[in-house]
Amino acid sequence: MSANSYDCIVVGSGNAGSSAALSAIEAGCKRVLIVEKGPEEWVGGNGYFTAGAHRTVHGGLQDLSPIVTDVTPEVAATIDMDPYTAEQFTDDIVRLSDGRSNPAMVKAVVDGSRNAIGWLAQKVGMPFTFSFNRQAYLVNGRQKFWGGMVLSVVDGGKGVIAAHRRALEKAGVETWFEAPAVELVAHDGTVVGLVVERDGQRVTLHAPAVVLACGGFESSAELRGKYMSQDWTRAKVRGTPYNTGDGFALTRPVNASLTGDFSASGCHSTCWDANAQPDCGDRVLSNQFTKSGYPLGIMINARGQRFVDEGEDFRNYTYAKFGRAILHQPGGYAFQVWDSEAVEWLREEEYGDGIVEKIWAQSMEELAEVLLQKGLEDKATFVRTVEAYNAAVRVSKAENPSKTWDPAVKDGLSTVSSQPQPSVDPPKSNWALPLEQPPFLAVKVACGITFTFGGLAIDPDTAGVLDEKGERIRGLFATGEVVGGLFYGNYPGGSGLTAGAVFGRKAGAEAAKLAALRTQRA
Incomplete structure (x- = not known):
C-alpha cells in the first residue's frame, strides 16, 4: 500500500467523523485517515461546542447506571428516572418535525441509539454522566429527570472530543489538520479517493471508502442567506467556523442527492x-x-x-x-x-x-x-x-x-x-x-445557529450517499450534520450526537467491507 493509500478516509474530526474512523478500525480497516479543514486547535467540529447530551432509548436507571462514571449508590437512591422507549423517541422526532422526517432515518437512529451509547462507553471510553445540571431538578429531595434525555458527558462537548481523540490515537488513526478536502476522485461513478490541500499543495489520496462528516453550511452567512433567508445572515455562529457547506460542493460532481429542510426553519x-x-x-x-x-x-x-x-x-x-x-x-x-x-x-x-x-x-x-x-x-x-x-x-x-x-x-x-x-x-x-x-x-x-437540517441523502442502513436517482454512490458515505432528512423545523435535544455516532458506525463498518474486497482482489 502506497503512502497516500488508505482503507478509509474521513472528512471531519468531530463526533460523527471520529465515530466513523473508530468503527472502520474496529471492523478491520488497517489504515484510516481523518482530514480536517481547521487547525489542530479547532479539532472536534461542532461536537466540541455541545453540552455532550446524548438521547437514547433506555430502560431507566438500572439500564444506564453501568455506563455512567460518577453516580454512587447513595446518589442513585435519590434519582427518579422513567424509561425512555423507542416509541417515545420516535414520537419526539416525528412530533417536532410535524411528521416530515424520513421514517427510515428516524428508525435507524432510534433503533441504533442504545447500542451506539454502549459502544461509545465501552470502545471509545466516553465518560458518560447523568445530566443532573441540565435535565433534572432537585424537588423535595429527589433528582427528577425530565424531557426524555438523561445522559451527558463529563466536561460536555470538550469531554466528547477528548475521549474520541484518545481512542483515535490508541487505534492508530492518523489526522491531518489544515487539510481541506477539495475534490472527490471518482471512476465510473465509484468514489476511489480524495484530493486535499496540504501545505499549499494538492495531494491525491486513494481509498475504497470516503466518509463525509464535515458538517452543514451554518458557518457561511452567504449560504444561510441563499438556502434559508436573509434574516439568517445575522445569526451568531454557535460552534466551529469551518462548517461552510464543503460536503455539498464535494458531491455535486457525482450527482449526490440533497434532502431535508432547506427552508427558513431548517436549522x-x-x-x-x-x-x-x-x-x-x-x-x-x-x-x-x-x-x-x-x-x-x-x-x-x-x-x-x-x-x-x-x-x-x-x-x-x-x-x-x-x-x-x-x-x-x-x-x-x-x-x-x-x-x-x-x-x-x-x-x-x-x-x-x-x-x-x-x-x-x-x-x-x-x-x-x-x-x-x-x-x-x-x-x-x-x-x-x-x-x-x-x-x-x-x-x-x-x-x-x-x-x-x-x-x-x-x-x-x-x-x-x-x-x-x-x-x-x-x-x-x-x-x-x-x-x-x-x-x-x-x-x-x-x-x-448550531447546525443546518438540509443535507445529503443517505441510505439509512449503510450511511451510503445516494445519487439523484436514489441509488448508492459506491465508496461514498456520510454521517453527522452533513446528512439531511432527519430533522425538520425543530429538534429533540441530544439527538444530534447520537445520530452522528449511529451513522458513523454504519459508515465505518461499510468502509471496512470495501477495504476487505480490495484486499481480496489484490
Missing part, C-alpha cells in the same frame, strides 16, 4: 448570549453562551412584547425553534426576564457571574429604564406586558388552586383562565409564576 438554533462573538464559538466558554432558562421566566422583544409560549414544552423540545423566533424579532434580539424567586433555579454554567451580563433592578419600571440602554425601544409597553402577564397568572392560579409549581413536570401553571380579561397572547402553558419578587433580572439574548 438547530438556540437562545444565545447577545454579547457573544458573531462568527464562531468560544473554545473556552463554548456551550455556556446558551441561555436556556426561559421556561422559568418570560422573553420580551425590543418593542416590549412577548412572542413565544415559554412554557410550551420542556426546554429541550423548544430551544431549537425559539432561537429562530428570537432571530425574527425586531433587531434579532430579546430579553429574558425573571424575578428573584426564579433566579435561584437558573443554571450557574449559563448565568453565573462572569458568564453573562446581568441587568438587575428593584422594580419593573427601573428594569425597563435600564434596558432602554440595551436595545429596548418601548419602556411603557414592556411594563404593561409584565403587568398583564402577572395578572393572567394570578387569575389562572385562583381558578386552579391545587396546581403547584414543579419545574420537573409540565405542571399546568399557566396564564389561561375562563376569564376574558386579563389575557395574554401568546399564553404561557406551564411554569407560569408572577414576576413580583425583587430584585428582577434580565439578560439580552440573540439567536445562535
